[in-house]
Amino acid sequence: MNRSLQQRESTLGWTLILPSVVIILSLILYPIVSNVISSLFNVSLMEKDTFVGLENYREVVSDIDFWKAVLVTVAYVIGTTLGTVLVGLGIALVMNKQFPLRGLIRSLILLPYVAPVFSVVYAWKFIFDPVNGIFMDLTVEKLGIFSQRFNLIGNPDTAIWVAIAFSIWKYFPLTYLMILSRLQAIDNNLYEAAEVDGANRWQQFRYITLPELYFIVGSIVLLRVIWNFNKFEDIYLLTDNLKVLSIYTYFKAFVGIIDLGQGSALVILQFSLLIVFILIYLKKVLKW
Numbered sequence: 001m002n003r004s005l006q007q008r009e010s011t012l013g014w015t016l017i018l019p020s021v022v023i024i025l026s027l028i029l030y031p032i033v034s035n036v037i038s039s040l041f042n043v044s045l046m047e048k049d050t051f052v053g054l055e056n057y058r059e060v061v062s063d064i065d066f067w068k069a070v071l072v073t074v075a076y077v078i079g080t081t082l083g084t085v086l087v088g089l090g091i092a093l094v095m096n097k098q099f100p101l102r103g104l105i106r107s108l109i110l111l112p113y114v115a116p117v118f119s120v121v122y123a124w125k126f127i128f129d130p131v132n133g134i135f136m137d138l139t140v141e142k143l144g145i146f147s148q149r150f151n152l153i154g155n156p157d158t159a160i161w162v163a164i165a166f167s168i169w170k171y172f173p174l175t176y177l178m179i180l181s182r183l184q185a186i187d188n189n190l191y192e193a194a195e196v197d198g199a200n201r202w203q204q205f206r207y208i209t210l211p212e213l214y215f216i217v218g219s220i221v222l223l224r225v226i227w228n229f230n231k232f233e234d235i236y237l238l239t240d241n242l243k244v245l246s247i248y249t250y251f252k253a254f255v256g257i258i259d260l261g262q263g264s265a266l267v268i269l270q271f272s273l274l275i276v277f278i279l280i281y282l283k284k285v286l287k288w
Contacts, residue, residue: 032271038264056265066266069248073229076164076244080231081224083168085217088175093209095176096183106180113173121237124166128152159239166238167228175220182216183209222281229274245270 039056041049060066095106112120127134130151139145153159186209194204232246243251249270253263 035264035267035271038260039262039268041261043260043264052261056259056261057269060262060265060269065243065248069243069245072160072242073244073246075160076167076231076235077225077228079160079164080167080171080228081221083164084172084175084224085220087168087172088220089179089213089217091172092176092179092183093205095180109176110173112170115170117170117233118237120170121166121234124162124238125153128162130154153239154241156241156243159242163235163238163242167231167234170234171224171227175224178216178220179213182213186212218281222278225277225281226274229270229277 040051040053042052042056043049091109095102095109126132128136130136130149135152136146136149140147140149153162190208191204194208199207230246231244232250235242235244236247236250245266249263249266252266253260
């Protein structure tokens with residue numbers, strides 16, 4: 001009787017999760033398998049696809065533009081991840097204190113994150129416009145930091161810094177909100193005991209606050225790396241001169257001389273790099 005009940009419960013459980021399993025396999029596993037297969041073929045829109053094995057991968061890794069895109073992506077991911085975490089942490093520490101209108105200011109901080117990306121991107125493009133932009137008017141005409149106007153987002157060497165600054169400004173509120181929620185859960189008795197023992201503010205932050213934030217910051221770093229590694233729309237709308245891996249893959253697969261085989265190979269390489277980082281992070285940082 002018990003075995004029959006267990007079988008019915010097991011059948012019911014599998015029946016309930018079956019729709020989710022089907023959706024996950026359809027939306028995640030199928031595209032991965034499809035890209036793996038496409039990366040092994042010379043995909044043509046006009047003729048029959050021909051099997052080329054690992055030739056697409058060889059051509060991709062031998063392309064100097066691919067390695068440039070990798071370096072730009074790494075710099076972008078490191079800069080944006082560190083920036084959002086540090087800015088979010090600093091503001092969360094300030095917002096965790098008591099002061100007038102704290103609730104209103106906490107709400108206003110979230111505005112960059114909830115604002116539509118299209119509107120804020122074009123606002124930033126206007127700010128850094130070399131002719132009419134506020135930034136050039138301030139740094140050249142008012143403060144004299146630069147001797148002449150130049151296109152900050154039109155130069156690949158400087159556009160990456162604008163892209164990093166934009167990403168930090170746009171996405172630090174989420175980091176701030178997650179860290180603030182954890183700060184409010186820390187027992188104040190810990191700080192009172194540390195103060196009685198003679199610990200200063202820095203020692204309280206180092207030995208109480210940071211350990212309490214360890215896992216939440218670790219999760220934020222992991223999420224931000226994944227999101228920034230695949231970031232496309234922000235950079236694509238902000239500047240035409242910054243090719244991270246996602247944009248490089250887009251141009252390879254859909255712009256100019258279309259090569260869907262190499263585009264699929266790029267997707268698989270990008271996915272593999274991300275999986276390797278996640279595994280290393282989970283093992284070394286989160287001790288999984």
